[in-house]
Amino acid sequence: MSTATGTRTPQGGSPSPEPTAAPLRGIVAAELLKLLRRPATWVLLGLWPALQLVFSTLVPYISYKRGASYEGSPPEALLASTLPDRLVENSLSGLPLFGGALLLTLGALLAGSEYTWGTLTTLLGQGPRRLTLLAGQLLALVVVLAATVLVSFLLTALAARAIAGGASAAVDWPGPAQLVRALGGGLLIATTWGALGMLLGTALRSTALPIALGLVWVLAVENLIVNVAAPLLGVFDAAQAVLPGVNAGSLVAALAGEGAALRTPGVAAIVDGGQAAWVLAAFLAVSTALTGLLLTRRDIA
Amino acid sequence: MQPAHETTGGTSGPGTAVRDDVVVLDGLTKRYGSRTVVDDLSLTVRRGEVYGFLGPNGAGKTTTLRAVLGLIRPTSGTATVLGRPAGSPGAQVGALIENPGFYPYLSGRDNLRVLARYAGAPAGRVDAVLGTVALTDRAGDRYSTYSLGMKQRLGVAAALLKGPELVILDEPTNGLDPAGITDVRALLQRLTADGCTVVLSSHLLGEVEQVCDRVAVVSAGRLVVESSVRDLLGLRRLVVAAEPLDRAAAVTAGLLGAERVAVQDGVLVVQAGAEDAARINRALVLADVEVTGLRQEAQTLEEVFLQMTGSELAAAPPPDAPHERAQRLPQGAVR
CATH class of the missing domain: 3.40.50.300 (P-loop containing nucleotide triphosphate hydrolases)
Known part of the structure; x- marks a missing residue:
């Protein structure tokens, strides 16, 4: 500690200017730096498009090449399901289930580790508004999720183009309007999962428990409600229409359009697309509001 | 007090x-x-x-x-x-609260970059405060590799980011x-x-x-x-061994005021600091009092604290000073 501190010398007695909190764009940049330098981000956000590509495109294509059939469909149907016109469902079909689990984990890590590392105290010690901190974290998350959704589309498109070229099949891309809707819908689903993860991480001020609870919910509880409880009891049949996973699956089904082969678990048109989008938006808004409430109302100890 | x-x-x-x-x-x-x-x-x-x-x-x-x-x-x-x-x-306001929390996967410099954004401080402050806490050489290393002392110094650097x-x-x-x-x-x-x-x-x-x-x-x-x-430490005490004691007390009281002079256990106890020692000694010698000893005593905060609360604080020896009480006199403590 040898050089000058470089601190400002306040003028004694004179009022200092009204302090201003750090601007949001600076905080978004800081959060992007944190996200991009964090190995967990790359693992979780890399896994989703990779798994997506494997299960929606590569596995059906390899099955086709081997002449296998799927649930009575001929191999040609398998090939057709990997071609460019099926880009939307092949890029998004993992989001309701395993993609959701991964993104919820990312959200829980993002918020929960601020508590486990004690960094929330350090961040707030620099004087930002608490809601600006939350907005910065959420916006940075949206940026990386948007990039990941794009990557999923690009990877799937490249694979579909290569398959179509190899099989001399028609290269029939979805229209621009459908693509834009699909990108927006994919981002809505991804952000909703991330925000739910942030709410869990903030509420429980840790990482392990919110991740465990989130995974059990996405991978087990919703499945049990949809496949076991709903057919047996009317109350669960009605309740499933407001589950985040069910609505994510319904939105993907709607975005895929008519004639899509919906064989990925979790993707099913249980509610219509418009309703699904509104329910997901409500989940996003409510979970963000609750996170903001917890962040502003609670002591940071 | x-x-x-x-x-x-x-x-x-x-x-x-x-x-x-x-x-x-x-x-x-x-x-x-x-x-x-x-x-x-x-x-x-x-x-x-x-x-x-x-x-x-x-x-x-x-x-x-x-x-x-x-x-x-x-x-x-x-x-x-x-x-x-x-x-x-x-x-x-810049603060270091308890053990500072930082992102273990980021370097010290990147941790400060993040915090500078949160502080609204210019990017140039990061290198300035790294220099202040002598961490420039290790600024590119991951925080998780830092020693406890380096972590603490990074915490101090974070507290100084906005020039508070x-x-x-x-x-x-x-x-x-x-x-x-x-x-x-x-x-x-x-x-x-x-x-x-x-x-x-x-x-x-x-x-x-x-x-x-x-x-x-x-x-x-x-x-x-x-x-x-x-x-808080009270006026410091000079303990004077002198003969005759009553004349010594009178001379010293004339110099400093009677309320600051007491005879205890055969010595003169004067509420005064080291800066008064020489003139007290001179006055006593000029009054034909034989001064055989003159030393300073001080209360420490620990003694004060014990008096006030009856409970103990952790008394740490100053790292760069010998442990004798005479080395911890308050005139050196009070700037």
């Missing part, structure tokens, strides 16, 4: 705080359930001073500092910082070796020379005694006393 209940009379409350009162706590109370951690705490930190916040572990020091930063909401009472309610966005008017350091020498502790002390002196106000919490007596202008002593969440270190 003032008793606790008299210390804040006349200080301004929230909204009307004069600018030279940097921190004003007024009846600050924090309860968790039935447990009262901070109990009706009132104190004032003035501009430009190094203010010691002293108390044993668990006395409520960190909770109080968290309230000053606006991290926790008081159950009752108010905390005003730089004339605004504690926790006001963008306040020119008020720096709050909660146990800043935790985990530091003696050289590091000396560095912190030098840093505190530079900060005050630059016009900063510093609040330093510690359970280490030596630390507070040597660097602080004024201290608040807290115990079990309550303010025991708020005072200057000099007043």
